[in-house]
Amino acid sequence: MTDAQDALFRTLADPTRRGLFERLCREGEKTVGALTAQAGVSQPVVSKHLGILKQAGLVRDRHEGRQTHYSAQLGALSPLIDWTSQMAGFWQSRFDDLEDLLKRMDQ
Amino acid sequence: MTHPAAETRSVIVEREIAYPAEKIWRALTQPHLIEEWLMKNDFKPVEGHKFKLRRDTQADIGVIVDCEILSVKPNRTLSYKWSAYGVETIVTFTITPTTAGTHLRVEQSGFQSDQRRAYNGARASWPQFLAALEKVLARVN
DSSP, X not given: OOHHHHHHHHHHHSHHHHHHHHHHHHHOOEEHHHHHHHHSSOHHHHHHHHHHHXXXXXXXXXXXXXXXXXXXXXXXGXXXXXHHHHHHHHHHHHHHHHHHHHHHHTO | OOOGGGOEEEEEEEEEESSOHHHHHHHHHOHHHHHHHSOEEOXXXXXXXXXXXXXXXXXXXXXXXXXXXEEEETTTEEEEEEEETTEEEEEEEEXXXXXXXXXXXXXXXXXESSGGGGGTTGGGGHHHHHHHHHHHHHXXX
16 A cells, blocks of 8 residues: 555544545535534544645645635545446446336336 | 556446347437436437436435437447546447347446546545445455
Protein backbone atom coordinates (compact mmCIF):
# COMPACT_ATOMS: atom_id res chain seq x y z
CA MET A 1 0.00 0.00 0.00
CA THR A 2 1.30 3.44 -0.87
CA ASP A 3 1.69 6.16 1.75
CA ALA A 4 -1.21 8.04 0.16
CA GLN A 5 -3.55 5.04 0.40
CA ASP A 6 -2.39 4.36 3.92
CA ALA A 7 -3.23 7.94 4.93
CA LEU A 8 -6.62 7.69 3.24
CA PHE A 9 -7.57 4.50 5.07
CA ARG A 10 -6.38 5.82 8.39
CA THR A 11 -8.34 9.02 7.90
CA LEU A 12 -11.58 7.21 7.06
CA ALA A 13 -11.19 4.49 9.69
CA ASP A 14 -12.38 6.93 12.37
CA PRO A 15 -16.21 6.79 12.57
CA THR A 16 -16.64 10.48 13.47
CA ARG A 17 -14.49 11.58 10.55
CA ARG A 18 -16.23 9.16 8.20
CA GLY A 19 -19.59 10.49 9.39
CA LEU A 20 -18.55 14.08 8.66
CA PHE A 21 -17.25 13.10 5.24
CA GLU A 22 -20.42 11.17 4.40
CA ARG A 23 -22.59 14.14 5.33
CA LEU A 24 -20.58 16.41 3.06
CA CYS A 25 -20.94 13.85 0.25
CA ARG A 26 -24.69 13.59 0.78
CA GLU A 27 -25.63 17.14 1.56
CA GLY A 28 -22.97 19.26 -0.14
CA GLU A 29 -21.05 22.17 1.30
CA LYS A 30 -21.53 22.90 5.02
CA THR A 31 -20.15 25.27 7.65
CA VAL A 32 -18.36 23.97 10.74
CA GLY A 33 -21.32 25.13 12.81
CA ALA A 34 -23.83 23.20 10.71
CA LEU A 35 -21.67 20.09 10.90
CA THR A 36 -21.28 20.43 14.67
CA ALA A 37 -25.05 20.68 15.19
CA GLN A 38 -25.47 17.01 14.24
CA ALA A 39 -22.04 15.55 14.94
CA GLY A 40 -22.59 14.76 18.63
CA VAL A 41 -19.18 16.23 19.51
CA SER A 42 -17.95 19.77 20.25
CA GLN A 43 -16.96 22.30 17.61
CA PRO A 44 -13.20 22.08 18.39
CA VAL A 45 -13.39 18.31 17.91
CA VAL A 46 -15.23 18.74 14.59
CA SER A 47 -12.62 21.30 13.49
CA LYS A 48 -9.80 18.94 14.38
CA HIS A 49 -11.36 16.12 12.33
CA LEU A 50 -11.98 18.46 9.40
CA GLY A 51 -8.30 19.43 9.52
CA ILE A 52 -7.31 15.77 9.24
CA LEU A 53 -9.77 15.22 6.36
CA LYS A 54 -8.29 18.26 4.65
CA GLN A 55 -4.75 16.95 5.02
CA ALA A 56 -5.83 13.75 3.29
CA GLY A 57 -7.34 15.80 0.45
CA LEU A 58 -10.86 14.55 1.24
CA VAL A 59 -12.33 17.97 1.97
CA ARG A 60 -11.68 21.50 0.81
CA ASP A 61 -12.32 24.64 2.84
CA ARG A 62 -13.53 28.00 1.65
CA HIS A 63 -13.56 31.11 3.78
CA GLU A 64 -16.42 33.53 3.57
CA GLY A 65 -16.51 36.29 6.15
CA ARG A 66 -16.14 34.62 9.54
CA GLN A 67 -17.44 31.32 8.30
CA THR A 68 -15.47 28.42 6.89
CA HIS A 69 -17.36 26.19 4.47
CA TYR A 70 -16.26 22.61 3.85
CA SER A 71 -17.01 20.43 0.84
CA ALA A 72 -16.18 16.80 -0.01
CA GLN A 73 -13.50 16.08 -2.62
CA LEU A 74 -14.41 12.72 -4.12
CA GLY A 75 -11.41 12.88 -6.46
CA ALA A 76 -9.24 11.97 -3.47
CA LEU A 77 -10.93 8.56 -3.38
CA SER A 78 -10.10 7.54 -6.92
CA PRO A 79 -7.31 5.13 -5.85
CA LEU A 80 -9.96 3.09 -4.03
CA ILE A 81 -12.38 2.41 -6.84
CA ASP A 82 -11.99 0.54 -10.08
CA TRP A 83 -14.45 2.32 -12.34
CA THR A 84 -14.46 -0.33 -15.05
CA SER A 85 -15.30 -3.19 -12.71
CA GLN A 86 -18.09 -1.09 -11.20
CA MET A 87 -19.64 -0.57 -14.63
CA ALA A 88 -19.27 -4.26 -15.50
CA GLY A 89 -21.29 -5.02 -12.35
CA PHE A 90 -23.81 -2.38 -13.36
CA TRP A 91 -24.42 -3.96 -16.80
CA GLN A 92 -24.61 -7.48 -15.34
CA SER A 93 -27.39 -6.40 -13.01
CA ARG A 94 -29.15 -4.41 -15.80
CA PHE A 95 -29.07 -7.54 -17.97
CA ASP A 96 -30.65 -9.51 -15.10
CA ASP A 97 -33.53 -7.01 -15.09
CA LEU A 98 -33.69 -7.12 -18.90
CA GLU A 99 -34.15 -10.90 -18.81
CA ASP A 100 -36.89 -10.55 -16.21
CA LEU A 101 -38.59 -8.02 -18.47
CA LEU A 102 -38.32 -10.29 -21.53
CA LYS A 103 -40.00 -13.07 -19.55
CA ARG A 104 -42.88 -10.78 -18.63
CA MET A 105 -43.21 -9.52 -22.22
CA ASP A 106 -44.06 -13.12 -23.20
CA GLN A 107 -47.57 -12.72 -21.74
CA MET B 1 5.81 6.12 -25.45
CA THR B 2 2.11 6.73 -24.99
CA HIS B 3 0.97 9.08 -22.31
CA PRO B 4 -1.04 7.13 -19.70
CA ALA B 5 -3.74 9.82 -19.55
CA ALA B 6 -4.49 9.25 -23.24
CA GLU B 7 -5.24 5.55 -22.82
CA THR B 8 -8.84 4.44 -22.61
CA ARG B 9 -10.40 1.23 -21.44
CA SER B 10 -13.70 -0.46 -22.02
CA VAL B 11 -16.18 -2.68 -20.25
CA ILE B 12 -17.72 -5.62 -22.12
CA VAL B 13 -20.62 -7.69 -20.78
CA GLU B 14 -22.11 -10.52 -22.86
CA ARG B 15 -25.04 -12.83 -22.36
CA GLU B 16 -26.93 -15.60 -24.17
CA ILE B 17 -30.63 -14.86 -24.06
CA ALA B 18 -33.37 -17.34 -24.97
CA TYR B 19 -35.49 -14.79 -26.86
CA PRO B 20 -35.41 -13.60 -30.45
CA ALA B 21 -33.47 -10.53 -31.56
CA GLU B 22 -36.64 -8.55 -32.41
CA LYS B 23 -37.94 -8.84 -28.88
CA ILE B 24 -34.63 -7.78 -27.33
CA TRP B 25 -34.53 -4.85 -29.77
CA ARG B 26 -37.92 -3.68 -28.48
CA ALA B 27 -36.67 -3.79 -24.89
CA LEU B 28 -33.63 -1.75 -25.93
CA THR B 29 -35.51 0.92 -27.88
CA GLN B 30 -38.99 1.46 -26.43
CA PRO B 31 -39.00 4.04 -23.59
CA HIS B 32 -41.52 2.28 -21.32
CA LEU B 33 -39.53 -0.97 -21.67
CA ILE B 34 -36.12 0.72 -21.25
CA GLU B 35 -37.43 2.16 -18.00
CA GLU B 36 -38.14 -1.34 -16.68
CA TRP B 37 -34.59 -2.63 -16.97
CA LEU B 38 -32.33 0.43 -17.26
CA MET B 39 -33.63 3.86 -16.24
CA LYS B 40 -36.36 6.42 -16.84
CA ASN B 41 -35.73 8.06 -20.20
CA ASP B 42 -36.86 10.13 -23.17
CA PHE B 43 -35.26 7.81 -25.70
CA LYS B 44 -36.05 7.83 -29.42
CA PRO B 45 -34.33 5.46 -31.86
CA VAL B 46 -33.19 8.30 -34.10
CA GLU B 47 -29.57 9.11 -34.88
CA GLY B 48 -28.56 12.43 -33.32
CA HIS B 49 -31.41 12.36 -30.76
CA LYS B 50 -30.30 13.59 -27.34
CA PHE B 51 -31.90 12.05 -24.28
CA LYS B 52 -31.43 11.58 -20.56
CA LEU B 53 -31.46 8.50 -18.41
CA ARG B 54 -32.52 9.08 -14.80
CA ARG B 55 -32.54 6.97 -11.73
CA ASP B 56 -33.57 8.04 -8.25
CA THR B 57 -31.32 6.13 -5.91
CA GLN B 58 -32.45 7.92 -2.76
CA ALA B 59 -35.09 10.47 -1.92
CA ASP B 60 -32.86 13.42 -2.71
CA ILE B 61 -30.08 11.91 -4.80
CA GLY B 62 -30.56 11.15 -8.46
CA VAL B 63 -28.33 9.83 -11.20
CA ILE B 64 -28.61 11.51 -14.59
CA VAL B 65 -26.86 10.23 -17.69
CA ASP B 66 -26.72 12.48 -20.76
CA CYS B 67 -26.95 10.49 -23.96
CA GLU B 68 -26.93 11.01 -27.71
CA ILE B 69 -27.79 8.38 -30.30
CA LEU B 70 -24.88 7.61 -32.61
CA SER B 71 -26.14 4.63 -34.57
CA VAL B 72 -29.36 2.65 -34.96
CA LYS B 73 -29.39 -0.60 -36.97
CA PRO B 74 -32.70 -2.31 -36.15
CA ASN B 75 -32.37 -5.74 -34.54
CA ARG B 76 -28.56 -5.56 -34.82
CA THR B 77 -26.75 -2.67 -33.15
CA LEU B 78 -27.56 0.39 -31.10
CA SER B 79 -24.94 2.88 -30.01
CA TYR B 80 -25.12 6.03 -27.92
CA LYS B 81 -22.93 8.48 -26.08
CA TRP B 82 -23.14 8.02 -22.33
CA SER B 83 -21.98 10.91 -20.22
CA ALA B 84 -22.10 10.69 -16.44
CA TYR B 85 -20.00 11.72 -13.48
CA GLY B 86 -17.92 13.91 -15.77
CA VAL B 87 -16.88 10.95 -17.91
CA GLU B 88 -17.86 10.57 -21.56
CA THR B 89 -18.17 7.05 -22.85
CA ILE B 90 -19.88 5.25 -25.72
CA VAL B 91 -22.30 2.39 -25.09
CA THR B 92 -22.88 -0.08 -27.92
CA PHE B 93 -25.35 -2.95 -27.85
CA THR B 94 -24.83 -5.74 -30.39
CA ILE B 95 -27.48 -8.39 -31.01
CA THR B 96 -26.53 -11.61 -32.81
CA PRO B 97 -28.97 -14.48 -33.45
CA THR B 98 -27.68 -17.91 -32.37
CA THR B 99 -29.14 -21.41 -32.67
CA ALA B 100 -30.47 -21.25 -29.11
CA GLY B 101 -31.67 -17.65 -29.12
CA THR B 102 -29.67 -14.46 -29.15
CA HIS B 103 -26.26 -13.27 -28.09
CA LEU B 104 -26.43 -9.84 -26.47
CA ARG B 105 -23.28 -7.83 -25.95
CA VAL B 106 -22.81 -4.39 -24.43
CA GLU B 107 -19.54 -2.54 -24.69
CA GLN B 108 -18.93 0.70 -22.83
CA SER B 109 -15.76 2.26 -24.14
CA GLY B 110 -13.75 5.37 -23.55
CA PHE B 111 -12.94 5.27 -19.85
CA GLN B 112 -9.87 7.34 -19.21
CA SER B 113 -7.24 5.35 -17.41
CA ASP B 114 -6.85 8.37 -15.17
CA GLN B 115 -9.95 7.64 -13.13
CA ARG B 116 -9.85 10.97 -11.37
CA ARG B 117 -11.89 12.27 -14.26
CA ALA B 118 -14.66 9.96 -13.17
CA TYR B 119 -15.04 11.91 -10.00
CA ASN B 120 -15.62 15.36 -11.41
CA GLY B 121 -19.01 16.23 -10.05
CA ALA B 122 -19.44 12.71 -8.78
CA ARG B 123 -21.54 13.54 -5.77
CA ALA B 124 -24.44 11.60 -7.24
CA SER B 125 -22.39 8.42 -7.27
CA TRP B 126 -21.77 8.38 -3.57
CA PRO B 127 -24.01 5.39 -2.71
CA GLN B 128 -21.91 3.15 -4.97
CA PHE B 129 -18.75 4.69 -3.69
CA LEU B 130 -19.81 4.07 -0.12
CA ALA B 131 -20.59 0.42 -0.80
CA ALA B 132 -17.20 0.03 -2.48
CA LEU B 133 -15.47 1.85 0.31
CA GLU B 134 -17.07 -0.35 2.94
CA LYS B 135 -15.82 -3.45 1.15
CA VAL B 136 -12.32 -2.03 0.96
CA LEU B 137 -12.36 -1.04 4.62
CA ALA B 138 -13.60 -4.50 5.61
CA ARG B 139 -10.65 -6.05 3.79
CA VAL B 140 -8.17 -3.70 5.41
CA ASN B 141 -9.19 -4.39 9.00
